[in-house]
Amino acid sequence: MREVPFADLDVDEDIDIPAFLLPHPDEDEEREAPQRAVVLPPSGTGVRRHRRRRQRRDTRRRTLGLVLLAVAVVGALVLAVARPWRSGSPSSKPHPAAASRHVPLPSSAVLVQQDPKGGAASITLLVGNPVSGGGHIVLVPPATMTELPSFGLDGVGKALGLGGPSLLQVTLENLLGVPLPSAVIVGDAQLTGFVQPAGPLNVDVPTQVEQADASGNGNVLWDQGPSTLAPTDVPRFLSVRGQGNDLARLARHQTFWTAWLARVAHDQSVVNGLPPDLARVMRQLAIGSVSFQTLPVEAVDAGSGGDEVYRVRQGDLDQLMGQLLPGVSPERIRVQILNGTGAIEAAPRVTKRLVPAGARVVLSGNADSFAYAQTQIVFYDRSKQQAAERIRQSLGTGRLVLSRQPLDVVDVTVVVGKDFNG
Numbered sequence: 001m002r003e004v005p006f007a008d009l010d011v012d013e014d015i016d017i018p019a020f021l022l023p024h025p026d027e028d029e030e031r032e033a034p035q036r037a038v039v040l041p042p043s044g045t046g047v048r049r050h051r052r053r054r055q056r057r058d059t060r061r062r063t064l065g066l067v068l069l070a071v072a073v074v075g076a077l078v079l080a081v082a083r084p085w086r087s088g089s090p091s092s093k094p095h096p097a098a099a100s101r102h103v104p105l106p107s108s109a110v111l112v113q114q115d116p117k118g119g120a121a122s123i124t125l126l127v128g129n130p131v132s133g134g135g136h137i138v139l140v141p142p143a144t145m146t147e148l149p150s151f152g153l154d155g156v157g158k159a160l161g162l163g164g165p166s167l168l169q170v171t172l173e174n175l176l177g178v179p180l181p182s183a184v185i186v187g188d189a190q191l192t193g194f195v196q197p198a199g200p201l202n203v204d205v206p207t208q209v210e211q212a213d214a215s216g217n218g219n220v221l222w223d224q225g226p227s228t229l230a231p232t233d234v235p236r237f238l239s240v241r242g243q244g245n246d247l248a249r250l251a252r253h254q255t256f257w258t259a260w261l262a263r264v265a266h267d268q269s270v271v272n273g274l275p276p277d278l279a280r281v282m283r284q285l286a287i288g289s290v291s292f293q294t295l296p297v298e299a300v301d302a303g304s305g306g307d308e309v310y311r312v313r314q315g316d317l318d319q320l321m322g323q324l325l326p327g328v329s330p331e332r333i334r335v336q337i338l339n340g341t342g343a344i345e346a347a348p349r350v351t352k353r354l355v356p357a358g359a360r361v362v363l364s365g366n367a368d369s370f371a372y373a374q375t376q377i378v379f380y381d382r383s384k385q386q387a388a389e390r391i392r393q394s395l396g397t398g399r400l401v402l403s404r405q406p407l408d409v410v411d412v413t414v415v416v417g418k419d420f421n422g
Contacts, residue, residue: 105325107135109281110172110183113191113238118161120168121239122253123183125176127324128281134288135281136324137257139250140295144310146175149337149347149364155309160185163348170348173355175312177321177332184278188235195231197270201259203229206251209242218243229256246308247294254292261286296320329358333387336363336410340372341418349422350395350414357394358387359412367415375417378403384411395420 107128115121123140142157148171151162159171165185173180186194195201209222221240229237238256241249264271264286271279296316300309318330335354339346347364354361375398379388385400391412392398397419407413 105176105178105180106130107281107284108181109275109278110180111278112160112168112183112185113235114160114185114187115239119155120157120160122250123157123172124253124257125180126278126281126285128284129288130284132288133284133286134290135285136291136293137254137285138293138295138320138324139253140172140175141246141250141297141310143246143308144175144295144297144312145300146171146312147361147364149174149351149361150339150345152364155307163345166345167348170352170355174351174361176317177330177355177358177360178325178328179356181277184275191235191238192231194274195234195260197273198260198263199231201229201231201234201256201263203227203237203255203259206255207242207244207248209237209240209252211240211242229259245299246310247297250294257292258290261290293320332358332360333384333391333412334362334410335359335391336413337361338365338367338413338415340367340370340375340415341420342366342370343416346416346420350416350420353394353396353422354391354414357390359391359394362410372415372417373419374399375420376401376413376415378413378415379411380405380407381411388412395422397421 105125105127107130109126111124111126112120113122120142123142125138125140126135127138128135140156143155144157145153146156148154148156148159148162148167151159151167154162156168156171156175159168165183168185169180169183172183203226205222205224205227208220208224210218210220212218221242222237234256238249238253261282264282268283268286271282274282296313297310298313300311322328322330337347337350347361351361351364375395377388377392377395377398378401379385380403382402385402388400391414392400395414398414398417403413
């Protein structure tokens with residue numbers, strides 16, 4: 001794990017909450033402090049007369065306010081009697097449950113094709129509409145750069161090879177900002193078995209697909225245009241890069257999913273052998289209009305001979321997730337996780353807790369010591385104190401600390417202590 005510059009906690013260890021963490025007293029509290037006795041001036045100056053007038057004026061204002069309040073209460077009662085909200089009236093219709101980051105993305109599934117090296121060759125997010133059918137299919141480029149908790153910035157697809165399904169799961173959730181159902185991870189043989197009941201698929205190949213052999217000679221695998229795809233050809237059709245970039249490869253995925261869903265629409269039994277959640281979402285997608293989107297990214301120059309990598313366009317991603325999960329604020333708190341215990345997988349376990357709280361882990365690494373007994377939730381601006389408290393509640397432990405040393409790249413730093421048992 002990489003070392004990350006440690007934030008100066010600036011904490012007085014003798015007290016539970018540092019004095020500088022407490023909010024400043026507001027003006028109302030200051031006005032309620034004891035005041036010196038009022039000294040009456042000699043008669044004839046008119047000061048006492050003005051004071052009595054001011055007191056009478058304040059009394060009249062208070063009385064008027066009470067009268068207006070009483071009128072408002074009576075009006076509300078009359079309205080309730082005149083127009084009761086009885087069962088069956090339009091206003092009594094139950095509202096849909098508010099969208100939340102605390103539950104998995106509704107009616108969704110994640111299908112991951114694993115490559116021979118253990119990484120992810122393709123990552124597909126399926127989101128169905130259980131009411132009208134149809135939905136969204138989001139294609140995630142495996143080379144999308146994001147924070148892999150404990151491992152640093154790398155392609156999201158590498159999480160599977162570095163930390164197995166659990167690391168890939170938490171990395172995807174942190175990237176998208178919402179809990180997801182457990183990903184269905186398949187190799188070539190299992191993927192072929194998934195498609196086998198549907199039989200050959202009629203696809204429209206967007207561009208010619210070539211692959212160079214060991215001698216450097218190009219072999220045409222699929223010509224541009226209509227083609228028939230046997231189930232045994234599906235893994236290669238989805239994974240081979242061809243002569244274009246990885247985004248061009250994902251365009252091939254769209255024609256595959258279109259053909260497979262068309263077969264499901266004709267005979268829904270062809271997905272009976274799939275994991276139940278994946279089969280349910282595919283049935284929903286097959287009976288309605290499906291919108292295909294590639295995760296909003298832009299290519300990043302990796303240098304001569306470097307692998308092709310992509311950077312997320314965060315604003316566009318927030319907009320996309322707003323379509324998939326309406327009603328949830330796109331604003332997320334930027335968090336750094338520092339391992340203060342040396343425990344393996346501390347950062348992924350913390351990340352799993354923080355995503356539902358509206359956090360986005362952008363940095364992870366080691367603290368300056370592995371001897372932290374208590375978890376520290378460090379924030380750098382008083383305006384982030386409520387967000388820091390949400391994080392503390394999500395972790396179920398820890399102490400809020402206001403740092404006097406500003407840090408621009410994150411809003412909150414979590415220093416994981418031995419008290420965290422997530």
